[in-house]
Amino acid sequence: MKLDTLAGWARRLRARDISSRELTEFYLGRIDRLDSQLNSFISVTPDLALAAADAADERLARGDEAPLLGLPVAQKDIFCTFGVRTSCGSKMLDNFIAPYTATVVERMNAAGAVMLGKTNMDEFAMGSSNETSHYGPVRNPWDPERVPGGSSGGSAAAVAARLVPAATGTDTGGSIRQPAAFCGITGIKPTYGRVSRYGMIAFASSLDQAGPMAASAEDCALMLNAMAGFDPRDSTSVERPVEDFTAGLGADLKGLRIGLPREFFGEGLDPGVRAATEAALAVLRERGAELIEISLPNSGLSVPAYYVVAPAECSSNLARYDGVRFGHRCDEPRDLTDLYTRSRAEGFGAEVKRRIMIGTYVLSAGYYDAYYLKAQKVRRLIADDFRRAFGQVDVIAGPTSPETPFRLGEKSADPVQMYLSDIYTIAVNLAGLPGLSMPAGTVGNLPVGMQLIGNYFDEARLLGVAHQFQQETDWHARMPAAFV
Amino acid sequence: MEWETVIGLEIHTQLNTVSKIFSGAATAYGAEPNRQACAVDLGLPGVLPVLNAAVVEKAVMLGLAIDARIAPRSVFARKNYFYPDLPKGYQISQYELPIVEQGHLDIDLEDGSRKRIGVTRAHLEEDAGKSLHEGFTAMTGIDLNRAGTPLVEIVSEPDMRSAKEAVAYMKKLHALVRYLGISDGNMQEGSFRCDANVSVRPRGRTEFGTRAEIKNLNSFRFVERAINFEVERQIDLIESGGTVVQETRLYDPDRDETRSMRSKEEANDYRYFPDPDLLPVVIHAEDIEAARRRLPELPDAKRERFISAYGLSAYDAGSLTASRELADYFEAVAAGCGAPKLAANWVMGDFSAALNRSEAGLAQSPVSAAGLAQLLSRIQDETISGKIAKEVFDAMWAGEGGADAIIEARGLKQITDTGAIDAIIDEVIAANPSQLEQYRSGKDKLFGFFVGQVMKKTRGQANPAQVNERLRARLQGD
Numbered sequence: 021m022k023l024d025t026l027a028g029w030a031r032r033l034r035a036r037d038i039s040s041r042e043l044t045e046f047y048l049g050r051i052d053r054l055d056s057q058l059n060s061f062i063s064v065t066p067d068l069a070l071a072a073a074d075a076a077d078e079r080l081a082r083g084d085e086a087p088l089l090g091l092p093v094a095q096k097d098i099f100c101t102f103g104v105r106t107s108c109g110s111k112m113l114d115n116f117i118a119p120y121t122a123t124v125v126e127r128m129n130a131a132g133a134v135m136l137g138k139t140n141m142d143e144f145a146m147g148s149s150n151e152t153s154h155y156g157p158v159r160n161p162w163d164p165e166r167v168p169g170g171s172s173g174g175s176a177a178a179v180a181a182r183l184v185p186a187a188t189g190t191d192t193g194g195s196i197r198q199p200a201a202f203c204g205i206t207g208i209k210p211t212y213g214r215v216s217r218y219g220m221i222a223f224a225s226s227l228d229q230a231g232p233m234a235a236s237a238e239d240c241a242l243m244l245n246a247m248a249g250f251d252p253r254d255s256t257s258v259e260r261p262v263e264d265f266t267a268g269l270g271a272d273l274k275g276l277r278i279g280l281p282r283e284f285f286g287e288g289l290d291p292g293v294r295a296a297t298e299a300a301l302a303v304l305r306e307r308g309a310e311l312i313e314i315s316l317p318n319s320g321l322s323v324p325a326y327y328v329v330a331p332a333e334c335s336s337n338l339a340r341y342d343g344v345r346f347g348h349r350c351d352e353p354r355d356l357t358d359l360y361t362r363s364r365a366e367g368f369g370a371e372v373k374r375r376i377m378i379g380t381y382v383l384s385a386g387y388y389d390a391y392y393l394k395a396q397k398v399r400r401l402i403a404d405d406f407r408r409a410f411g412q413v414d415v416i417a418g419p420t421s422p423e424t425p426f427r428l429g430e431k432s433a434d435p436v437q438m439y440l441s442d443i444y445t446i447a448v449n450l451a452g453l454p455g456l457s458m459p460a461g462t463v464g465n466l467p468v469g470m471q472l473i474g475n476y477f478d479e480a481r482l483l484g485v486a487h488q489f490q491q492e493t494d495w496h497a498r499m500p501a502a503f504v
Numbered sequence: 505m506e507w508e509t510v511i512g513l514e515i516h517t518q519l520n521t522v523s524k525i526f527s528g529a530a531t532a533y534g535a536e537p538n539r540q541a542c543a544v545d546l547g548l549p550g551v552l553p554v555l556n557a558a559v560v561e562k563a564v565m566l567g568l569a570i571d572a573r574i575a576p577r578s579v580f581a582r583k584n585y586f587y588p589d590l591p592k593g594y595q596i597s598q599y600e601l602p603i604v605e606q607g608h609l610d611i612d613l614e615d616g617s618r619k620r621i622g623v624t625r626a627h628l629e630e631d632a633g634k635s636l637h638e639g640f641t642a643m644t645g646i647d648l649n650r651a652g653t654p655l656v657e658i659v660s661e662p663d664m665r666s667a668k669e670a671v672a673y674m675k676k677l678h679a680l681v682r683y684l685g686i687s688d689g690n691m692q693e694g695s696f697r698c699d700a701n702v703s704v705r706p707r708g709r710t711e712f713g714t715r716a717e718i719k720n721l722n723s724f725r726f727v728e729r730a731i732n733f734e735v736e737r738q739i740d741l742i743e744s745g746g747t748v749v750q751e752t753r754l755y756d757p758d759r760d761e762t763r764s765m766r767s768k769e770e771a772n773d774y775r776y777f778p779d780p781d782l783l784p785v786v787i788h789a790e791d792i793e794a795a796r797r798r799l800p801e802l803p804d805a806k807r808e809r810f811i812s813a814y815g816l817s818a819y820d821a822g823s824l825t826a827s828r829e830l831a832d833y834f835e836a837v838a839a840g841c842g843a844p845k846l847a848a849n850w851v852m853g854d855f856s857a858a859l860n861r862s863e864a865g866l867a868q869s870p871v872s873a874a875g876l877a878q879l880l881s882r883i884q885d886e887t888i889s890g891k892i893a894k895e896v897f898d899a900m901w902a903g904e905g906g907a908d909a910i911i912e913a914r915g916l917k918q919i920t921d922t923g924a925i926d927a928i929i930d931e932v933i934a935a936n937p938s939q940l941e942q943y944r945s946g947k948d949k950l951f952g953f954f955v956g957q958v959m960k961k962t963r964g965q966a967n968p969a970q971v972n973e974r975l976r977a978r979l980q981g982d
Contacts (some may be wrong), residue, residue: 100550113549120543122550219550226780254552255782333780336582339593340547344646347549356644360586383584383775392777 021046023499026091026185026239033080033090040080040090044073044134047092051136051183054503057164060178062097062155063105064137072134079132088246089132094187096175097138098145099125099230100219108221109141109153109171112341112348112367122219123251124188124230131246136184140174143369144338145195145223147171148441149431152371157428160202161500162466166425169199169441175233176203181503186234186243190220192227193326194421194445197457200233201420201469204459206486206496207233208240211477212452213258215244216251222337224330225256227449236496237458237486241265244479260477268480269487274308276485279413281316284444290423296461296468297419303492304417304485312413316405321398322447323439328382328395329450334372335379341367374435403451410475415485418444420457420469448473456482459495467495505743506707509735510715511670511700512662515677516655517687518631518695519562525630525654526553526596533693537636541648547591552781555580559654560785562686563603563628564795566656569684569802570623572607574792580628580782584775589633589646597657599776602627603785604656609680610804611672612822621673622661631655650694656686662701662712667731671724674698675826679803683828697722702734703748713738714748718755718762730755734762806831814844823852829866830856833873840877843884850880854894858901871900879907889968892916919966922974925958928966929978932957943979954979 024032032038048066055061069092076090100106100118107113125135142152150158150173158173160166161181168177172189176199179187189196191209200207208231215230222228232243245266250259280301285294305311343349343363350366353359368376382391409416421441431438448455453473460470474482490496524531527544544551567574581599604626610618631653636645658677664670678696681687689696703715718734721727733755738748752771753762801809803825810821810831825831830851838847855876859869879896882888888896888911899910911917919925932954933940943950958971 100548106549108549116549118550119548217550218552221549222781224780253554255554256552256780332777336584336594336775336777339584339586340549340591342586342588342593344588345546345591356588380775383777385773385775388775388777 023182024185025235026242027236029091029185030088030242036080040073040076040134041070043090044069044092044136047136047184050181051178054181055178055183057502058159058161058177058181058183059156060140060158060168060174060181060183061094061137062107062109062140062153062174065104065135068104069134069136072129076132076134084132086130086132087242088128091133091186092136092184093128093133093243094136094139094175094178094184095125095128096141096172096188096190098141098190098221099138099188100221101125101135101138104138106138106221107154108145109143109155110367110369110372111154113221114154114348116347118219120219123216123253124220124247126219127249128188128243128246133246139172139178139187142171142173142195143372144221144334145171145190145192145228146334146371146375148194148198148438149426149428150174150199151428151432152369154369159428160425161503162204163425166427166466167202169202169421169425171195171199172207172233173199176200176205176207179203179205179233179235181500182235183503186232186239188230188243188247189233190228190230191445191449191455192223192229192330193449194442196231196233197420197445197455197469197471198442200457201459201471202425202467204462204467204469204495204498204500205233205235206237206240206456206458206490207231208244208456208479208482209448209454210244210248210479211258211454212449213256214248214454214477214479216249216254216257218251218253222333224333225337226333227326227330229449236490237456237483238266238269238490240456241269241480241483241487244483263480265480265483268484271481271484271488272308273304273485273488276304276309276415277312277413278304278309279312279314279409279416281314281319281409281416281418283316283319284418288422288440288443289419290463292463293419293421293423293468296463297470300460300470300489300493301417303489307488307492309485314409314412314416316402316409316447318398318401318405319447322402322450323443325395325398325402326446326450327378327439328391329399331375331379332383332392333379335376335383338368338372338376343367371435399450402447406447406451406453406473414475415478415481416473418471420444420471424463424466424468444471452476454479454482456486458486458489459498461495507704507735507739508707508709509665509667509731510662510703510705510712511664511667511731513660513664513670513674514699514701515658515660515674516697516699517658517681517689519559519654519656519686520688521556521558521562521654523556524652525556525559525628527652529652531653533690535649537645537647538649541633541651545591545648545652547593553596553779555782555785556654559628560603560787561795561798562684563626563656564787564792565684565686565799566626566658566681567604567607568792568796568799569680570604570607570609570626572623572626573605574787575601575603575605576787577601578603578627578785578787580779580785581776582779585772587632588644589635589648589651591633591648591651595630595632596779596782597629598627601784603787609673609676611669611676613672614668616818619663619669621663621669624659624661626656626658629655629657662703667728667735670700670731671728674724674727676803679827683800683803685800691722694722698727700727700731700734702731702738704735704738704742714750716748716750716762717752719752719765721755726755726757729757729760730762733760737762800828803828814838814848816844816848820848820852824848827866833866836873837877837880840874841880841884843880846880846883847877850876854897858897870903871897875900875906882907882911886918886920886967887911888916888918889964892918892964916965919962920970922970925966925970925974926978928958928961929954929971929975932961933978940979951976951979
């Protein structure tokens with residue numbers, strides 16, 4: 021069978037060219053055959069998938085027009101799915117069968133999506149390489165010696181290798197965009213509040229946001245249509261009508277003002293990534309966009325501010341994993357303190373522990389003002405930078421990551437080097453803006469991603485720019501040779 | 505040395521909402537363990553809190569009732585600590601920006617004066633679950649039904665100077681939350697409980713002594729006894745050369761003493777920070793006005809009205825307005841019988857006594873306000889005397905029926921027929937010639953003897969005023 025995009029499969033399902041069961045079996049077969057090279061799934065759920073596919077086929081036969089009807093997808097293992105292990109990449113939740121379903125999953129199920137399984141991820145979404153997963157690292161389909169990025173590395177690798185046409189991701193500091201860039205796919209982190217966080221296991225609540233990862237901007241738009249929307253169960257979700265994100269895909273780029281922050285093209289940027297990004301920008305200019313140099317003067321503060329705010333929130337969010345009600349519990353605890361300390365020492369990996377300790381420290385009496393409060397002020401400065409910039413330009417563009425995928429183990433010993441992998445993406449989370457990464461070229465065999473940042477709730481515009489770029493280029497359609 | 509006691513109270517009041525503060529689970533008391541704990545209350549991975557708007561309304565009503573400032577913007581914060589009955593590892597509370605600030609409550613002192621007690625703040629928070637130790641060996645049971653129950657914590661200034669003042673403040677606040685209808689105030693079920701901060705200092709000194717915090721006092725009596733014990737303990741300690749250390753103490757009612765629970769050094773660093781899962785609570789002027797319109801008449805205003813409208817004494821008005829139910833009951837009785845003072849005497853007297861004896865709440869009283877009003881009407885229209893009315897009341901309490909039915913059935917109707925009374929008087933006089941002689945020769949005290957004899961013969965049913973009048977005339981020999 022010839023591979024297709026999510027949008028392509030949707031058309032073929034509706035044309036009754038193929039059934040959802042056939043499509044589901046086809047992708048389950050690919051996972052079965054190929055995932056041993058990648059380790060992109062933590063759980064594959066063929067029985068549930070085939071039952072959902074059969075149900076979708078019945079609905080298709082009745083002429084049901086649900087937008088994702090019969091389409092196979094994968095859920096990042098951070099989303100609670102009723103009756104299915106929801107591990108969050110951690111030993112802590114290896115035994116956790118979710119007793120309820122996340123809003124995102126519920127909405128996608130209602131739209132007719134067929135879940136094939138749960139994808140691998142950095143433990144509790146803390147990592148930029150997928151090496152912190154309790155279930156082992158995911159490998160980059162373009163080069164198995166290299167990382168797929170993280171934390172949504174399983175979703176990115178699975179989509180890049182076409183083990184599934186689309187998957188969900190979550191992005192706290194770049195966890196959708198950086199792996200999308202490393203694996204040569206398209207991913208969008210929507211505006212904070214666009215997509216419900218209910219049932220999405222929290223890492224840093226004020227930054228976490230779910231979004232789609234797929235081969236193309238069009239596929240992401242289809243996915244986002246199903247994922248986005250107000251949820252009364254999430255107080256931070258925004259009560260605002262959801263537009264049809266596919267509607268603006270055809271908008272041309274004439275007169276579009278694209279801002280290029282000089283801070284994103286400075287020191288530390290790999291020359292190959294720079295060249296690929298500049299070539300991609302030239303394509304956009306040829307389509308009529310205007311390139312304007314801008315400045316985001318406080319963007320250099322984003323990594324340090326992020327590594328105060330995110331650990332602070334995580335130290336509190338992860339307090340519930342105490343061995344009392346669910347999750348890992350140590351054997352034969354001697355007393356309460358022993359239960360807590362051993363359950364947590366055994367259940368959490370090193371990176372999670374590091375962040376819990378940093379977060380506990382920055383919130384401690386006497387340090388709160390110097391760290392947490394200061395970081396929140398920096399956050400406001402960063403948001404102000406963007407607000408000023410969007411007075412001048414419609415979209416901001418630059419490289420998603422300063423480099424191409426690095427080798428497994430290359431940065432494991434140096435957390436700060438690892439953290440710098442997200443230097444261009446983190447500011448977007450701190451400001452709560454939407455950000456997209458799309459394949460923009462290659463360095464050698466390795467993909468390069470370009471990031472597009474939009475104003476609040478301007479996802480449709482970002483998807484439109486990416487779609488126009490993808491009409492002109494075929495980077496998004498290229499596949500790693502081993503998986504063709 | 506003469507010592508002065510300084511007390512501040514932190515009172516936790518459960519708000520009587522149908523569902524919890526951040527989830528849709530029910531708040532009803534007494535369910536099977538963990539049957540009223542939903543995914544949010546259990547702190548499952550991925551769940552999020554959503555604020556129950558009714559909780560905010562109730563807090564605003566409280567703030568208005570204590571003349572406090574209602575914060576236009578208040579913020580929920582996380583108070584982080586590990587405990588098995590705290591499912592998320594943090595309690596959602598308010599810290600830097602509480603919903604209510606700077607109010608006050610006036611208490612009545614024994615000498616009849618009033619004293620103003622400052623309320624520093626009142627903030628919203630969720631209750632924790634309960635750890636159960638009975639029935640488990642080498643383990644602890646956790647019941648999370650209570651987890652997420654809405655609480656308002658009301659923090660006073662250190663303005664109280666004796667255990668009695670502390671109890672007066674606590675009672676006043678207890679009455680207030682029940683007047684407002686924002687809490688059932690049930691102390692046995694923990695709906696209204698108190699932490700007391702207690703210190704002593706030499707009289708005349710302005711700076712405070714080191715305080716101890718006594719946790720979880722759930723009755724007025726325990727508050728009084730715990731504070732008195734603690735004051736004695738601190739004075740004894742200082743006078744014997746020791747120093748008070750800042751610590752948390754527990755009151756043991758069985759031994760009537762407080763015991764150290766943890767010292768300041770062992771205190772948790774709660775690492776408060778604004779809860780990123782919840783938006784700030786924004787309250788507009790219109791919301792405050794809407795809440796103001798919903799306020800019932802408050803105890804102090806009601807007390808003033810009872811004095812001016814019913815002519816009651818300040819003491820009686822104070823007693824009758826101590827609880828909203830009692831005040832409502834009184835007003836219904838007064839309206840029903842048209843005699844407010846008589847109603848006040850009965851409600852505070854026989855009625856309250858019977859209620860206390862039965863240990864029932866007012867709501868379970870076997871004598872309704874309308875029933876009591878009927879009884880009092882019969883005193884008013886002289887169908888029965890006040891004395892007979894007590895007998896009728898006891899019968900009503902025992903469930904024998906309404907006042908009129910009992911009077912009829914027992915034949916208790918007052919004798920007001922002058923001829924009948926005169927006949928009985930004549931009989932009595934005729935039967936006691938020597939007493940008559942003594943009376944006529946100046947032994948006035950014997951008048952009471954004759955009254956007694958007449959009443960005895962009529963089984964108390966003769967109208968006492970008439971008996972007095974007729975008897976006096978007859979005895980004088982007219």
